[in-house]
Amino acid sequence: MKALLCTELGSIEKLTVQEVPSPRPGADQVVVDVKASSINFPDALMVKGMYQVKPPLPFSPGAELAGVVKEVGANVRHIAVGDRVVGFCGHGGFAEECLAPADRLMPLPAGMDFELAAAFGLTYCTSLHALQECAQLKSGETLLVLGAAGGVGIAAVEIGKIMGARVIAAASSDEKLAACRQAGADDVINYSREELRQRVKELTGDKGVDVVYDPVGGPYSEPALRATAWRGRFLVVGFAAGDIPKIPLNLALLRERAIIGVYWGDWTRHDPAGHLRNVKQLVKWITEKKLRPLISERVSLRETPAALERMTQRRVKGKVVVLPEA
DSSP: OEEEEBOSSSOGGGOEEEEOOOOOOOTTEEEEEEEEEEOOHHHHHHHHTOSSOOOOSSBOOOOEEEEEEEEEOTTOOSOOTTOEEEEEOSSOOSBSEEEEEGGGEEEOOTTOOHHHHHHHHHHHHHHHHIIIIISOOOTTOEEEETTTTSHHHHHHHHHHHHTTOEEEEEESSHHHHHHHHHTTOSEEEETTTSOHHHHHHHHTTTSOEEEEEESOOGGGHHHHHHTEEEEEEEEEOOOTTSOOOOOOTHHHHHTTOEEEEOOHHHHHHHOHHHHHHHHHHHHHHHHTTSOOOOEEEEEOTTTHHHHHHHHHTTOOOSEEEEOTTO
16 A cells, blocks of 8 residues: 655655555554545644654654544454544554554544545644633634634634634735635734734724634744733644744733643543544534535645645645545
8 A cells, every 4th residue: 555654754855655565453453444634734743753742663644534444453343344434543644544543533424525524623623622621712702813724723713703702813814814704704914914912902992802822833922912801811722833932921920811731632532521522513513514624725645745845834724635545
């Protein structure tokens, strides 16, 4: 079978498509014939050796997938050969076949195709967990989303609207902000030419926002934190800009602001029941057409490294889906 392999950490451009043996499952594992997977920012970090999880070399990146079960391990009871599934493998999804933990897979929801299933998991689950469990966002509050045209950003915009918030989307181009408007954003800020904090003050009548969703980091985090209201909540989701900002802690003290880390992957292990509840809620919203995951590109395995590079350069809107059999 074909797989996109990382044989040395550091450079995305050194990823190559190679023929490798088909995986065999351990007792609690499943082999999935991958029909679709999707690109996420942690995939690029993992290849560069900058992610908290470092698989042994060589490995195939790709954390989420959808496909058909090819083989199951001896202890697997809830999944059978031939089942259509969606789930999270951690890595290995950019391949024609993938070895996945059985407890990280679930049946493909009725009415959902492989591409849509592969595109909604990590980004929408992260954003729902961030806004619901971490920030406890309330109807009527104001939410500021940084990097709002990216995968998790678009998801946060859509989920924030469903939860009843006023959503301000911030991104680096008018083209990206148009996508945010389509996703339901009430107001937009182009922080490549507008001063973020000042524009937030204008849009909120000097009150500030109740919640900041920040998957970007870099130079945008501190002005966004300064733009929060009394007892505002600042969600640390990621660092797509590349730099981890050093925030003066007096900013938290001054208005009783809360800085909250969001680590969805680890939360699913601490609260698997909560994760299942959230997945069911997201599937319900998708089937009701309240959520519309944006798939901006579909690429083959050979085209995936270039798409990963575009993601690191923040030139991707929504989700890029990988089709291993293309």
